[in-house]
Amino acid sequence: MPYNIPNHLKGLTEAQLKASRNQFGYNEVDHQKKDQWYYLLLDILKEPMLLLLIAVAIIYIIVGNTAEAIFMIAAIVAVTAISFYQDNRSKKALQELEKLNEPLSAVIRDGKVVQIPTHELAVGDLCIIEEGKMINADGKIVHSNDFSVNESSLTGESFSVFKSSTTEDPKVYSGTLAVSGLAVFEVEKIGQETQLGQIGQSIHSIDEERSPLYLQINQFVRNMAIFGLLIFLMVCVYSYIKTPNILDSLLAGLTLAMSVLPEEIPVAFTTFMALGAWKLMREGIIIKRSSVVETLGSTSVICTDKTGTITENSMQLQALYDFKTNRVYNETDFKLPEVSSLIAYAMWSSEPVPFDPMEKTLHRIYQENHANDERTNFQMIHEYPLDGKPPMMTHLFENSSGERIIAAKGAPEVILEVSHLPEAQKTLLRAQILEFGKNGWRVLGVAKGHFEGHEFPEKQQDFNFEFLGFTVFYDPPKKDIKEVFQKIDDAGIKVKIITGDHADTTQAIAQQAGIAHSGHAVNGSEIVECSESELQELSAKTILFTRMFPEAKLAMINALKRNGEVVAMLGDGVNDAPALKAAHIGVAMGNKGTEIAKAAASLVITNDDLGKLITGIAAGRRIYANIKKAIQYIISIHIPIILTVSLPLFLGWIYPQIFTPVHVIFLELIMGPTCSIVYENEPLEKNAMQQKPRKMTDTFLNGKELSISIVQGLIITLGVLGAYQYTVQMGGSEEKTRAVVFTTLIFSNILLSYVNRSFYYSVLETFKNRNLLLFGVTTITLLVLAAILFIEPVTRFFKVTSLSASEIGFAALVAFASVIWFEGFKLWKRIGKPRD
Template sequence: MPDPRARETGGTADVPLWHTLPAEQAQALLRTGVQGLDAAEAARRLAQHGPNRLAPPRRRSALMRLLLQFHNILLYVMLGAAVVTAALGHWLDTTVLLAAVLINAAIGFIQEGKAEDALEGIRAMLSPHAMVLRGGERREIDAAGLVPGDVVAVASGDRIPADLRLLAAHELRVEEAALTGESMPVEKDTAAVAADAPLGDRSGMAYAGTLVVHGQATGLVVATGGATELGRINRMLAGIEAQTTPLLRQIDRFGRVLAVAILALAAATFALGTLWRGHPPAEMFMMVVALAASAIPEGLPAIMTVTLALGVQRMARRQAIVRRLPAVEALGAVTVVCSDKTGTLTRNEMTVQRVVCSGQVFDVGGVGYSPVGGFSLDGRAVPADRHPALALAVQVGVLCNDARLREAAGQWHVEGDPTEGALLVLGRKAGLAQGDAQARWPRCGVIPFESEHRFMATHHVDAGGQPWLFVKGAPERVLDLCHAEVGPGGEPQPLEIDTWRRWATDTAAQGLRLLGLACKRGAPAGERLAFADVEGGYTMLALVGIVDPPRAEAVQAVRQCHQAGIRVKMITGDHAETARAIGAQLAIGVGRPAVTGAEIALMDDAALRRTVHDVDVFARASPEHKLRLVQAMQDSGHVVAMTGDGVNDAPALKRADVGVAMGLKGTEAAKEAADMVLADDNFATIARAVREGRAVYDNLKKFILFMLPTNGGEALVVIAAILFELTLPLTAAQVLWINMVTSSTLGLALAFEPPEGDVMQRRPRPPAAALLSGFFVWRVLMVATLMMACSLGLFLWELSQGTDLAVARTLAVNAIVVAEMFYLVNSRHFFAPVLNRQGLTGNRYVLLAIAACVPLQLAFTYLPAMQAFFGSAGLSALEWLKVLGAGLFVFLAAELEKLVIRRTGIVA
């Protein structure tokens, strides 16, 4: 036996690997016996090891968390805009900007507080009470008082209060999905296993936080509090820093570059004006302030928040509940989706798909617990009652069964073991309801399933009063009980055991779980059914192949992800054969091997990065394995979305760029660690959310491509006026009017833009890509130049005709605003034309924004109070035509550029 005195991961050399030790040796090491500890020794150990609870996480103070919310480039931009408006004396604008800063900081403060609740979700999994033997007496105590060496009794419905080495187990099955991801309850016994056995295969152990679903046991406490497997995951989770999203990284880089550019431009302009043109420094300072005001994208933080919030609403309608706002866009940048199998890619409803009997293989139609489907043989539909062996096998599956199949509100569900439920559904498909079968063949005795014997047996009496014994269980065990089989015509014939074994191997290779069904005419030897009655003499009826089938919509969703350039990887706690077979049905990892957690543990980081590039199916994965897989993909440059439902998934969910928890069967720890929760536990919802995330990013980019030319046009107007000794066409107040009132009002409409038609046919954008490509920089400069030419050209033309300065400036302001209105329609599509009905009217919010902007401009132009404040003046009908002509010129030029791009094949 390998040296047990070392933990597999992260422990110390003096901590035994308890699953490798016989129960007696474990008791000896902890100096305890079957009577448990006495009160004095328990008190001494409690003082030594501390209470059986997870230590609360260390949290930053509320003040520190609040201050750190302001360390954000978006808020720096808003604060910069507030300083500019304050310098100009526009206190209302300053107040609005500062309020926006405080609101954003408050939202971040609240969300960060929620994120830390993930650790509380794990702590809540520990059982509050425990039944313990102290000095030979059973007593219920607060589970926090458990110590290593205590002997604990557990029964069906109990939550395991600490890590236990089992001393005795009777029909014990434990739901360990939260820790291991195993889809089915695990049968437990007292046997020791190999040192490298995965957590889900350690049959002699029961772990804190897992749930007893059947049977009873006594166990020796070997670890409490932070030393348990649950505590180890808690420490992993506490040590993981949440990842920032690709968009925030892009915005951060974009904001820094823009801030440097604005400062450099302002400094150069100030130097040119004072040193070259000889303007007074005070006058040049106000001009530079106007220039900075025109260049700062004041509306960006607001539009970003609104766009993300709208994405949250759309995703919620599609069953995806977003817990952290930036995760909306991060979904659009995902390059790899790592998904759990059970319930996410599959239905979590065991289904019989194949029955092998009488030398024939019957395929069974339908999936899930809904009893819809039939039997087919060689592709032809056949009635079950025409095949004696098949009909009798179905009957045995229904009667040798403790589950219940029920219908409620049109939905079928199983009470009890899912595998037994699949046999009840099979009976319904054959026309045999459980109630009818039990009425005709009443049960007289039963031997419940035990992992030690690996079968269940029942005693029945048929309508003629004849006794029957039925058995179901592991195929090899059932075959050992049989001496005959049923032929095609229902006649008994000698058992061809090698043929049955070959069928079993072939069926298992397809990822199906196998059950054997057999029967025997006769009654128990005594009054009650006993193990001696199941020693032999049975007739083999059938092998039943059962699987948790893939969701039909998940198959389509995986295909959509592949079309969108997103790789889908399955990471499950299930067995490798099952995972590989389900993966093949979903087109995940076809023709490639499945890698197990034990193999991952042997790889260094470089080898793991190579492996995740080539392999798409990972089985028997522990929390450390899942975390390492996510990190390896991120180190390879991927943006990773990770799904999960158990506490074992929480570290990987937190580490992933987008953590996705299951809403129906997910633990609170998983939900709190995740960025998004699927209300329907359906992988297809992830694909829909990715589509929404890409649309959100597109809309943000469209807003930036709309906003930057506007701000750039104003800046070019100011720079040109300074360089060429011209009268300033726009005052600082007018610049702020354009930026704060019209640009933000118009740009907001792009947040409502529906997804582009090809959004899921594109490759994922590179995570390190700049927010604006070189081609889009060209578009910004082109449109900004067009707007500057229209505005400055009209201004200079009017001045040359002797027009009043106020009127000329009003013309310049309106030319920019009307050009924005036209360009807003251009901005609906990056490259597609908008000169069609869909392009012009497809987003009603664009039309509403333009309609809202028109009265604002009329008020700016004609209201006396506005004229006094902004220095504007009324315009004539002819002057308005000139303004409209300027806007139409920008619109047509932008559409012409798109046409050239489409014709020449240039791409962004």
């Protein structure tokens, strides 16, 4: 970005930078306790499942069962290692996200403006800060243009403060926001030494709001833990009454408690969210709160700006309308003397250091068509920043001779109003504006001001303005934007365009972009006059919202939310911040977005491509669907484990302790990776992006889905306990019965993990979705089962016997029947409710 910085500002040389870095270090503040391995280990060992395993290991040691004790210790190591693996993956993903969230800072070094990561700011640097950017170090202003800053993060005062090198307080502070203008400040304090560093404020201190799904999952796990404790006590008492052996009773109770506790669920949720955010980061979508990953899949309305989101943000000067000659000039005529004054005043009304695409274009056109470039001869002496409804802006310049330039530009209707033209002329000019708007062109009015003296009016509208004409820009829709909006429509998501532009321009661009809209565009000034009920009705039926200002944008977002919509708001400017904060998903643009917009947003699209939001929504739907599959799988497979452990004991069957802690923990070690790693890797189901968005309040615990999991679990239980009774009736020993029951449950677990890959499509269809992790876990499970059944020391340890081919076939057949019935249910669903 080109900056018109005074020539005397040179900044640090390489040698000075090195000396500063050696003395003061980097611009870093870290208030977080480092995650040392022993802290992590301590947190893992506090988990209920680990405490149960430790208790079982201690009991085995006391009773002298050395082999079982060693196995339990190995299980503790395995479960801890899996937790370490999950935590490290999540932590690395979050660290990568933090790196991408770090803003760049513009500094002057060796007389050149360079962009550097903010942590590389050094004491003595000359840092350039402009409207919409966050200040990232403490320093003293050395040059400014109508610069104001919001210091509420330090002072609590919400009003902006104008500052310059001559004001009473010429200092700027880290963590504050530039609201208008531009300043160059010399960095005096960085990192821990800044005011922000001293009082210990950091983004890390902000608690993340927990999502409804997270809270419901935690509540479910807590209830199951309480249930497990009650079962543990009940089984201990019951077992002790039957056999007055305290250690055996404790083992029986602990075995059942281990089978009840669904500790995989919170691990799965954390893994899915962290890895989901990390995968989106690789797609150019930076998630700032992990709960947003879940919310993305529920998006039902996208509120999008027009410029730079739907359009290319190229803002090429298409035409000029000169008021004096009453003529439209095209690009080949820009060198004509008739439009020289119009071009010049359009440029002077822009920022001296342009960052808006239109203003950059005006500076370029002025430079190309004016042989005598006056920009270095005039200094800005006063500025009226963009304000008003519709908005305008005015700049005042003066040279060393006292010659003054007063230039204004803004929405054509407001420029016509302040120019005090006769009504008949205004009518003709409005007709010209409409003509431009029909082509999708953006029109700005330009005016020349006159004022003597130095007591400038309080409001820019009070100047005596002379109307000069219109600058006409064209910002064409992006090439692939029609396909993007088609995908949004296919996904059942509504689109609202919320823009500050003129209605005719917006309607033309919407049509070119393939956005179907009926009815007239609603103006921002109309919105503020509506009641809440009128706003809700308006937000439901209107597609195009034009001439929108911050209060109007915020009102529309809140109205849509009251209608029950899950709202994604796309914005890039300072004025978008309230709406971005209020939306369920605030989406900032990575390239053209201001730091204020990025700070308010929960998601940043690095390349400003609206299509990336569709990628994010698809990821959100995939992650939610996979979490649901994982949790339903956990519930379904826990039911047969719980009932196989408890029913033989309570019903007084011949072998009451068919499973010991060894068998239960083996099953847990299979289920953990399956639900948290394997299901996380499942791809998006076919046609998932052709479905209507789910309600955000829907979770895995709704009655229908929970009942399906319970029925799946109960039918597997019938199969497993049926295999138990059949083996006993056939004269099977306890070891033989345990082997058949255990093998049946392992086969059922494997089949369930495949069947539950989709609750709609057949298992044969889901085989087309490659998931190598699932096949890997299946292979390892079968190899370990083979070792348990056929390697003598392992067989003795698990207290089972080898099984014949017919017995293994019987176990596989029972498991198949217990699980595969669900394919018939899915077929019935497909026939009754086709997704296509």
